[in-house]
Amino acid sequence: MSFSFFIARRLIGKNEYRFSRPVIRIAIVAISLSITIMLLSVAIVKGFQKEITDKVIGFNSHIQVSNFLNGNSYESTILKQRDSLKLLISDIKGIKHIQSYATKAGIIKTDNEIQGVVLKGLTTDFDTTFIKKILIKGKIPKFRKLKKSNEILISQTIAKKLNLNIGDVFQMYFIQKPVRVRLFEISGIYDSGVSEFDEILVIGDIIQIQKLNKWGSNDIGGLEILINDLDQLESINKKVYHKIGFDLNTRTVIDNNPQLFDWLELQNMNVKVILILMLIVGAINMIVALFILIIERSQLIGLLKALGSKNWEIRKIFIYQALYLILIGMFWGNLVSLTLCWIQKQFNIIELDRSTYYMSYVPIDISLINILSLNLGTFILCWLILIIPSYLISKLNPIKAIRFE
Numbered sequence: 001m002s003f004s005f006f007i008a009r010r011l012i013g014k015n016e017y018r019f020s021r022p023v024i025r026i027a028i029v030a031i032s033l034s035i036t037i038m039l040l041s042v043a044i045v046k047g048f049q050k051e052i053t054d055k056v057i058g059f060n061s062h063i064q065v066s067n068f069l070n071g072n073s074y075e076s077t078i079l080k081q082r083d084s085l086k087l088l089i090s091d092i093k094g095i096k097h098i099q100s101y102a103t104k105a106g107i108i109k110t111d112n113e114i115q116g117v118v119l120k121g122l123t124t125d126f127d128t129t130f131i132k133k134i135l136i137k138g139k140i141p142k143f144r145k146l147k148k149s150n151e152i153l154i155s156q157t158i159a160k161k162l163n164l165n166i167g168d169v170f171q172m173y174f175i176q177k178p179v180r181v182r183l184f185e186i187s188g189i190y191d192s193g194v195s196e197f198d199e200i201l202v203i204g205d206i207i208q209i210q211k212l213n214k215w216g217s218n219d220i221g222g223l224e225i226l227i228n229d230l231d232q233l234e235s236i237n238k239k240v241y242h243k244i245g246f247d248l249n250t251r252t253v254i255d256n257n258p259q260l261f262d263w264l265e266l267q268n269m270n271v272k273v274i275l276i277l278m279l280i281v282g283a284i285n286m287i288v289a290l291f292i293l294i295i296e297r298s299q300l301i302g303l304l305k306a307l308g309s310k311n312w313e314i315r316k317i318f319i320y321q322a323l324y325l326i327l328i329g330m331f332w333g334n335l336v337s338l339t340l341c342w343i344q345k346q347f348n349i350i351e352l353d354r355s356t357y358y359m360s361y362v363p364i365d366i367s368l369i370n371i372l373s374l375n376l377g378t379f380i381l382c383w384l385i386l387i388i389p390s391y392l393i394s395k396l397n398p399i400k401a402i403r404f405e
Contacts, residue, residue, distance in 0.1 A: 004314070004317045004320060023288060023292045024292070024325060027286055027325055028325055028328050031286065031333060032333040032336065033278075033333070034278040034333065035278075035374070035375070035378060036340075037278050038274070038275050039338070039341070039371065039374060040341065041271050041274045041275070044362055044364065045268065046366065046370070047362070048264070049264050051365075052358055053264070055130075055192050055194050056253055057130075057226070057230075057253055058131070058133075058192070059192070059194075060256050060257070062225055062227045062233055062236075062252065062253055063224070063225040063233070063237050063250055063251070064222055064251050065085070065222055065244060065249070066221065066222035066223075066248065066249060067079055067222070067247065068247055074104070075104060076101075076102040076209070076220075078213070078219050079221060080216075080218070081218070082223070085244065086098050086100075086223065089244065092236060092240060094227050094228050094229060095226070095227055096227055097226040098223055098224070098226075099125045099127055099223070100206065100222075100224075101120060101122055101123075101220065101221055101222055101223070102120075102222070103221055104121070105118055105119075106118070106174045107174075108171070108202075110162045110170055113161065113162045115161060117158065117200050117202050119172070120202070120204070121207070122203060123205075123206045123207075128140050131153070131190060135153075138188030139188050141204060146207075146217060148208060148211065149207070149208075150182075150183060151187035151204070151205070152187065153186075153187060153189070153190060153203040154186055154188075155189065155201065156198070157191075158202065159186075159189050165189075167185065168185070169186075170183070176212070182208060182212075184204065193359050194358050196257075196260075206220065233252055234252070237250055279378065279381060283382055283385045286322055286326060286385070289325060290318060290321075290322045290390065291389050293321055293322070315390040319386050322382075323379075323382075326382050326383075330379065338366075348360075348362075350362040
């Protein structure tokens, strides 16, 4: 055990502070609040990003492969050789699932209302994981090979607007030459909270679109690719693009929803500002606390200098004391923030306006890496900053310090 650490531990153990006690308490509270606010900010923003990204990917997948002629149109153009194309890109590392799709614009007509929609046709290779999470009534349509299904999945928004429910049958008009009409039966109702999809998207059988467009049974509008890691989106997209034909194009989920992802990126900037401000607040309070500790122990500093102790050894005594206070503040900050995160995640106490935030409660997503990195970063930064005020010790005259009262 070093001399500096031994003295620091004895001073902490005695806990004999006079006028520095309130300042020390304030410093501990400041560190606790800083850690609490930083962890809550990261947990909430990460929660928002995860929830919204999962919903957008659930509807659009990570990567879409389609004909160049498609652009941003709701009307899919034909993409042939589905099976060979799937086989061509299925061996790319990082791809989790590939499914076929096609889209076609239509108009739902009921006795009193009409609504423009986009029919998204899916087939037997459809991954139902996401839809099961947002399904609130009924069941997902059953898709069969070579057998057309009239079942359809609509959103709660469309159901309320058109006064429709499970089991209801309605007509959908498709504007083409000649105009086509199809009857659909509602098998299920979903609610994602993302108005961009809830207001227009209905999900049905791809065979319906194949028949309307006079396509073959192996013809589709495109392929949707789900990957294992969102961080690898760009690299996998490039690999897919280089493997497909020159007449095909790929679009990532970010390409399809640029405004939404720009908004999510803006939240990252807000969190960075909060983290910097909280670190500054905590650091300033610890610097003040260290100055007070040094002033209060001036006689001890003078005595140690008179006995031959080096400046750096004396400085380490007070740095150890300050780090001890930082650890106390970090402990309470972590305890409070993680408790609040757990309560919100379990009981969804804080609610939100679903129409504005795409969800009805504040989401929480906190990982061990985030917790450790924030705590370690705060501790190291405070330790480096505390070295600066400790230089005051080297300026103290031993005789004057001993006489100081």
